[in-house]
Amino acid sequence: MISEAIDFRYLLLENYKRLKIKENELATIFMIDHLISQGNPFITADLLSLKMVLDVKEIDSILAKLITKGLFEYKTVGKQTVASLEPLKQKLYREFQLYLSKEEEEKTSKRISEELDNVYANFEKLLNRTLSPVEVSKIHEWISYGYSDKTIIDALKEALARGKKSLRSVDKILLSWSQRDDLENEGHTPLSNEWDKNLEETIRIAKIPWVKKDDDN
Numbered sequence: 001m002i003s004e005a006i007d008f009r010y011l012l013l014e015n016y017k018r019l020k021i022k023e024n025e026l027a028t029i030f031m032i033d034h035l036i037s038q039g040n041p042f043i044t045a046d047l048l049s050l051k052m053v054l055d056v057k058e059i060d061s062i063l064a065k066l067i068t069k070g071l072f073e074y075k076t077v078g079k080q081t082v083a084s085l086e087p088l089k090q091k092l093y094r095e096f097q098l099y100l101s102k103e104e105e106e107k108t109s110k111r112i113s114e115e116l117d118n119v120y121a122n123f124e125k126l127l128n129r130t131l132s133p134v135e136v137s138k139i140h141e142w143i144s145y146g147y148s149d150k151t152i153i154d155a156l157k158e159a160l161a162r163g164k165k166s167l168r169s170v171d172k173i174l175l176s177w178s179q180r181d182d183l184e185n186e187g188h189t190p191l192s193n194e195w196d197k198n199l200e201e202t203i204r205i206a207k208i209p210w211v212k213k214d215d216d217n
Contacts, residue, residue, distance in 0.1 A: 008085075009033070011092040019091070021071070024054065028062045032072065033085055042074075043083035115149035116140060122153045127165060138167050147174055 009030070016026050031051055032043050040047065045060040052059065066072035071088040074081055119139050123131055131139070142152050152170070155177065159169040 006096065008089045008092050011096055012088070015092060015095050018095075019069075019071075021069075024058070025062050025066060027052065028054070028059060029066070029071070029085065029088065032083060036083060036085070041077075041080065041082040112143055115143055118149045119143070119152050122149075123156060126153075126156055126160060135167050138171070142171075142174065151177070 012021075012026070012029065021029070028048065031048055035043055035047065035051070045056045045063060048054075048059045048063075049056045054062070063072065066088075067074075071085070071091070073084050073087055075084055076082075116139065119142075120131060120136065123135075123139070139152065143149070152174065155170045155173040158173050159165070162169070164170075
């Protein structure tokens with residue numbers, strides 16, 4: 001889990017500006033976390049003022065703002081009221097997850113763009129012509145299906161070796177290679193597996209005595 005892999009204090013320092021947390025609020029949050037870790041479940045402005053240069057009135061105002069922003073809370077655990085920074089931590093972890101997702105999307109987008117450029121360049125070179133919009137769309141489709149740029153280029157070379165220059169021929173080769181890989185890895189292809197299921201069903205239906213013996217005459 002992210003909460004176990006990364007310290008929320010690091011995330012807080014990285015994100016407090018985006019969350020519109022002021023520096024005096026930041027200092028108060030760190031002190032609250034410190035006091036909780038020292039075994040003080042119930043945090044008050046009076047307790048914080050013993051450790052901070054801020055006066056009680058200012059700290060009390062900060063605590064109210066943190067609660068309003070959904071960063072700090074008092075909750076009941078059993079019969080005891082305790083202070084908690086869990087709302088802040090959850091918000092920070094969500095921010096980090098969004099950052100990771102965005103970063104992964106950017107990496108994937110960049111990789112796909114580079115692979116597409118490589119395929120386009122090789123196809124135009126091997127075919128000795130400019131690709132049509134339909135062909136560009138088809139290549140994009142192959143990439144989205146998970147075929148690598150190298151596999152697609154190799155399939156074109158295979159098609160050309162057979163005297164075929166259409167992308168339809170390349171598509172058939174990619175499909176045959178995919179089915180071959182399925183057979184090698186799993187012993188069947190989705191198509192052959194579906195055929196076996198249909199055959200079994202046909203045999204089962206054929207064995208059903210649709211006409212009672214009494215009605216044969």
